[in-house]
Amino acid sequence: MAREKIHVGMEIGTTKVCAVVAECRRDGEMRILGVGESPSRGVRKGEIVDFKNATQCVHDALADAEDRSDYEIKSVWLAISGSHIKSLNNRSSITLPEETTITAKEIESVEFKAKEAGIPKEDVIIHSVIQRYYVDGQEGVIDPQNMMGSKLEADFHIIHGVTNRIQNAIRCVREFDIDVEDIVVNSVASAQVVLGEQQKQAGAVLIDIGGGVTDYIVYRSGAVCHSGVIAIGGDHITNDLCIGLRIPITRAEKLKIEEGSAITSNIPAGDKITLKNDTGFSGKDIDRQMLNMIIQARLEELFTIIHKRIQEVVPERLLGAGILLTGGCSLLRGIREVAESVFPGTPVYLAHAQSVSGPMSAFENPQLSTCIGAAKYAQAVHAEMPEESILDRLKGFLSGRI
Amino acid sequence: MITYPRWLDRDTGKEPVLRLLGIGNAGVNIADRIAVRASLPLETVALNSDQQSLNASVASQKTALGPMTTHGLGASGDPEMGLEAARESMSEMRQSVQGADVVFLCAGLGGGTGSTATPQLAELARANGSLVIAVVTSPFQFEGRRRSQQAKDAMASIARHADAVVHFENDRMAEIVAPRTEAEETFAACDDILFRSVASLTRLISCPGPMAVAVPDLLGVLRGEGGAFLFGSGEADGGNRAHEALEQALRSPLLERGKLLHEARKVLVHLSGPRSLAFAEVAAIMQEISRSTSPTALLHLGVSVARDESAPLIVTLIGHCGTASHGEKAASIPAAEPVRSSPPTLVAEESVPPTPSASTVSEQAPSKVIPLKVKQENLPLDPIDRGRFEKVEPTIVEGEDLDVPTFLRRKLKR
Known part of the structure; x- marks a missing residue:
């Protein structure tokens, strides 16, 4: 079986580091061969704060991806994020x-x-x-x-974005003699696979809520008219729960995923969730009303900030395709309802990567939108004429050429 | 609100008086525009021999010139009559320049009143010790050679007395508008340019800012010998304001769409904007301008900040593209420019009010002026709860630390 061009998309996220190996056919089709993942350490708000740990995670994810795809990774396309963008x-x-x-x-x-x-x-x-x-x-x-x-x-x-902070992420991958072909901003990468051409033409907002950061990008008449990063993500919800409910952070994370919801209405008064005791934790009854209220407040605030920023550049009626939510945090129950309440009259959808084939579990997972998008971006760039990569520009920048 | 230019503050400690004198029909027009449209710290005085024009004027002061000579009917383009009228009203004219620190003289040259009274006023104001800037227009070519000769003579004598002359040729200004534009609109456009130039000169002199323009720099640019006077001004707000304002300024006909800027030897760039004016915007504008100017040109930059948060960003370009070989026009300005005894300066250091020595004195002798101790009060906040984000860069959006749980900030619990 002759393989076509293979691209590897990689994301060093706050929650996980992942690498997607994808086979890109010349007709524009893309098939995922394998996904490697590793829980992330040393990354906060989308940026590396502990180089050594982060490097280890990158290694694990790359090794996992090689295992699963049976392909030796030589270079990757790196998705980056962070509040500096x-x-x-x-x-x-x-x-x-x-x-x-x-x-x-x-x-x-x-x-x-x-x-x-x-x-x-x-x-x-x-x-x-x-x-x-x-x-x-x-x-x-x-x-x-x-x-x-x-x-x-x-x-x-x-x-x-800030040159040095981008360099850090690139160096993380370079540690293993794996080349970074180019970098792509999270929101641009996600838009490659989540948004179709029609949606871009009709006007759409893509909000990618990850663990540490939220990336958003706004399309109007087929062109990007706004994009941004807010350093708020699922971690913040976990942290809020940890503080508000007085439970350990690991418990808060588990509680958020298993029981958390952003819908505060129709909860019977006194509805409790019992947390079992554990080593170092004596167990606790959690008021569901309280739990959901904390989550709802955080998400509502996040959407309000984005709403305000978008309003400045594009009127709501021009967002024909509505708002698409992706990223790990979009899996949270009730998030769609909160978004709808903040963006009245605009349809809100939960979205994941489209127009790719491969294991369902991969592309239907909104957590992987960015990573798959980075591979798709690689395909799109290769389809056009080869151009000077960002790395050459970075090199030039460092050597004082610019 | 009037702010204190520092060079004036230093001597007298009182508000500088900026006065605009509109002389003759054209001048009164400008004075009216200023009085109506701009919220500038400018007193406006209308001086005319035509009573009708004075009656219609909205200037804060009005002075009739030669009511006996012309019977309030105007000098009808006759310089003899204008001169007589000016002579008759000498005391009124003296009064009109009294007490002003900066005097702008606006007139259309070539007529009877403006051409004759303006040089006299320049002389009177100069004798008072005011800074005199004349903003004048020369007549259209089709108005005949006699008028243009009168204008030329008047120019020469104004230049002898004024600190700087800003000279607009009506012919060049008429090119601003499309060829088929109505006459009224054309005149309005010419007036508008004059108005803008006076407005920006006023802002330049009176507005405080992180980078004030030194008056000698301004005069240096204005006094350039011969050649054409360059002026461009643009204002814009919104996200792309820096680009738009500059584009508008460069489109100015007096820059011949930016072409003349290449030839300018001295260019003064003044930016005035709201407090949100970012340094990056200033840098971007300057970069753009330096690309359009010749590498040898001397650039002066001034930045002032308006108190009004909604003020637009205004970019003003003033320059002179004089070539030394431009003999004919250079001759119209006297070579031996009388030097002012105390050149006013707008040096930035002077803005620092308490000198170090003064503060040490106050420490030793408490009976003297004690600097007001401003105590910063603590906001009534609980110790901020940032949890796991304790050690990372905070997420600050619109001044709020978003790492602190939303429900705590909104006081939804407890």
């Missing part, structure tokens, strides 16, 4: 000499100019996504190549 929209324009036809060169230079946006010195641009072009002020040009004009303008969505 910011985005902005920037318009750039170039004036063309007398009546020129726009070629790839002009398009390149307008993109280059857009990248000169005022980002902090310690940051590096991770993605610059084209939103739309304007030729001589004419709006909505999708591809200006071969058009005539005297002024070419372009709106770009630029995602940037």
